[in-house]
Amino acid sequence: MDGARRNGGFGTTGFGGGFAGDNPGAAIWEALEQMRSSFEQRTGTTRMARGDVRAAVLALLLEEPMHGYQIISEIEQRSGGSWKPSAGSVYPTLQLLADEGLIVAEELRGRKTYSLTDLGREQAEAASDRPAPWESSSPRDGGQHRALSKAGVELAAATAQLARSGTPEQLEQAATVLDETRRRLYAILAQG
Template identity: 45%
Template sequence: MRAAILKLLAERPMHGYEMIQEIAERTQDLWKPSPGSVYPTLQLLVDEGLLVATESEGSKKLFELTDEGRVAVEKIETAPWDEITEGADPGQVNIRAAVGQLFGAVRQAAFAANSEQQQRIIDIVNNARREIYQILGESE
C-alpha cells in the first residue's frame, strides 16, 4: 500500500478515494484497496513526514509528497500495479472486466428500468448464473 500511494502522489496530489480508484484502474481491478488500508497508511506517511495533507472540497484531504517523500519514491524500483498485472492471467482479467461492465448495467437498470424490465433483467442474470455453473460442472 505504501509504495502504491507514494508512486501515485509522485504524479500529482490526490484524495484518498482517487488513489483507490487509480490503483483499481491500473491493476485492471485485480487490486482495489479498501479505505481501511488506504487511510491509515496515508496518516502513517503524514506522521513520517513523507506527505502533507491539506483540506479541500469541504472535508476532503488532498495529499501530496514532501521533499522527503520524493526521495522515498525514487527508491521504489517497480510500481506495485506493474508487479500485480505482470503475471495476471488474461482470461481472469477479461472475466473481471466483463463482470464489472455487467454490474454497471444492472446497477443502472435498478434505477432506470420499469418493474417489467427489472424482472426480465433478474431472469437474465439468474439464467447467466445457472449457465456459468453448468460450464464449471463440465468435465475437462
C-alpha cells in the same frame, strides 16, 4: 423455489436460505457478496498487502499531489479494475505516512490533498525502479480473469435488481435463465 435450487451454487445455504418467506433482495445481495468474494479469493484481485498500499500511495504522490479518493480511483484505473483499495486501507496509510514525515496534507479547494515531503520524495524515488504495486506479474490476474469476474458480478447485480423489482413471472423466467446459464458454464468447464 425448491430445496435443490436453494442449496446449489452459492455456498451451503444457497441464496441466503431460500426465498419462501425471506427477503429475496437481501438473499440475492448475500449471494452477490459470496460471488464477489469468491472471485476476489481466486484471482487475488482486490486484496493486496499493507505494504502495497503504502508503495502505491508513494508512487502516485511522486507524480503529483492527490486527495484520498483520487488515490483510490487512480490505483483502480491503473490496475485495470483488478485492485481498488478501500478507504479503510488508504486513509490510515496516509495518516501513517504523515506521522512518519513522508507526506503532508493541506486543504485545497475544500479537500485534504496530500503531497510528498523531501524525505518522502527520496523514499518514493528510491523505490521507483521496482514495478508499481498495481502492475501484477501473475498470469492469473490477466484481463480474461478480470473480464470473467466483472461479468459474474454484473450478472449477480442484475439478478439482485430483478429480485427487488421483478414480477413473479419475471422471477420465474430469471430462475430458468440462471439455471440454464449454470448448466452451460459447467458444460464449458467439462470440455477442458
